Amino acid sequence: MKKLFIITKIFFSLIIFILILEIITRIVFFIPTNLDVFKYGFKKSVIFEIVDLSKFQITIVDKERKFKTPKRKGEQRIWIFGGSTTAGYNCEGNQSSSWPDQINILDDKFDFINFAFNGANTDQQITLFWKKIIKSQPEIIFWANKFNTSNIIGKNNYRNKDILNYEFSNVKKTKILTNIKRLDKTLKTYLLSYSFMDKIIARLNLFPNNKIMSQSLKANPTEEDIIFSLKNFELNTIEAIETSKKYGVKEFYLVSLFSIKDISQIKKNEKIYLYDKTIKKIEKKYFPFVKIINEIPTINKNDSDKYFCDNVHKTLKGEIVQANLIYKKLILNSNFLK
Numbered sequence: 001m002k003k004l005f006i007i008t009k010i011f012f013s014l015i016i017f018i019l020i021l022e023i024i025t026r027i028v029f030f031i032p033t034n035l036d037v038f039k040y041g042f043k044k045s046v047i048f049e050i051v052d053l054s055k056f057q058i059t060i061v062d063k064e065r066k067f068k069t070p071k072r073k074g075e076q077r078i079w080i081f082g083g084s085t086t087a088g089y090n091c092e093g094n095q096s097s098s099w100p101d102q103i104n105i106l107d108d109k110f111d112f113i114n115f116a117f118n119g120a121n122t123d124q125q126i127t128l129f130w131k132k133i134i135k136s137q138p139e140i141i142f143w144a145n146k147f148n149t150s151n152i153i154g155k156n157n158y159r160n161k162d163i164l165n166y167e168f169s170n171v172k173k174t175k176i177l178t179n180i181k182r183l184d185k186t187l188k189t190y191l192l193s194y195s196f197m198d199k200i201i202a203r204l205n206l207f208p209n210n211k212i213m214s215q216s217l218k219a220n221p222t223e224e225d226i227i228f229s230l231k232n233f234e235l236n237t238i239e240a241i242e243t244s245k246k247y248g249v250k251e252f253y254l255v256s257l258f259s260i261k262d263i264s265q266i267k268k269n270e271k272i273y274l275y276d277k278t279i280k281k282i283e284k285k286y287f288p289f290v291k292i293i294n295e296i297p298t299i300n301k302n303d304s305d306k307y308f309c310d311n312v313h314k315t316l317k318g319e320i321v322q323a324n325l326i327y328k329k330l331i332l333n334s335n336f337l338k
Contacts, residue, residue: 018191025193033060041190048192049127050199059131077336078112079132081125081240082144085257086116088319091309097316099257100142102323103330110327116144121151122236123159129240137247139336143240144255147312149233150271153221157198160235166228168221226271230278237279241286251334252286254279256294257322259312263299291333295325 029037037060039046045064050057080100084090088098104110115128122145152158153168162185187194221229237254244252256279261272276294283292299307299321307318314322 021193022191025196029058029060029192032056033058036060036062040192048195049130059127061130061134077139078110078142079138080112080114080116080142080144081129082116083120083148084118085147085312086144087114087118090313091315095315097319099319099322099326102319103327106323106327119148119151121145121148122233123152126236126240133243133247137249139249140251140334141244141249142253142255143237144257145233146256146275149275150221150226150229152232153225153229158232160232163235164228164231168225223270226274230274234278234282237282241290245289250336252290254283254290254292255326256292258296260304260308262296263304264301293326293329295329297321297325
């Protein structure tokens with residue numbers, strides 16, 4: 001009887017502790033965000049993402065809430081999202097640039113903000129997208145996320161895991177493990193404090209064995225791994241497209257940057273083939289709002305070192321070529337830069 005009393009006391013003490021922690025978390029998170037923080041767990045349309053942990057930049061937003069669209073001031077009408085190949089300046093010395101900067105040289109009406117950064121995939125870019133879109137809206141969005149779609153392979157906590165219900169690692173599914181995962185999913189869905197800690201653990205790679213497994217899977221992903229990494233890319237991209245339409249964005253471009261394999265005429269690998277297939281499917285569904293820019297230049301493969309400093313990152317000369325290709329396609333398709 002005494003043991004039962006102690007266990008009951010511990011149980012209720014734990015419940016009270018979790019409730020107090022949850023209340024404190026929501027109050028603290030309310031300061032940099034908004035009232036949607038108190039809807040988390042009660043309304044499925046409320047999402048929570050970490051943008052930059054070092055600066056405590058977080059996004060909590062109700063995707064169904066209607067925001068007033070501020071008037072544009074004619075500046076920075078174009079937003080660009082992507083990874084290092086879009087952020088640019090990856091080659092040494094003065095032999096470096098970015099294709100957005102080079103388009104701006106071609107046309108000063110190309111007023112843009114480049115949100116791309118090294119290593120970014122659509123999990124991170126859609127988080128940043130949400131943080132920005134609820135405050136102001138551009139007229140044109142470039143979504144250049146071709147090369148980092150597989151960056152999520154091996155991760156235990158990629159963005160659309162609960163929707164896709166897919167594990168990248170070949171974990172043997174046991175009844176105990178299944179029940180633990182169900183509990184984990186429930187806690188992340190309803191408790192902001194638990195979801196926050198879960199995201200911190202994922203960001204900091206606190207489990208080295210998972211990190212080793214992740215690197216191994218990236219080196220040798222199965223076809224199913226590639227397919228599901230692209231499904232994750234597709235869900236994030238469609239979310240960005242549908243939200244852009246809702247907030248009055250006029251044009252959305254899926255930008256596929258050329259690589260050294262394209263000019264070398266090497267046969268496309270499975271990942272690139274499936275990526276091309278995915279973006280064509282998205283374009284078909286949302287055309288003419290969504291259009292693909294996927295131009296490949298005519299370059300002698302023996303001159304590739306003049307245009308690339310590795311397989312995907314371009315020199316200044318390469319960025320100039322890339323900028324010209326995108327700009328020519330843009331002039332033909334855009335109503336806002338003519």
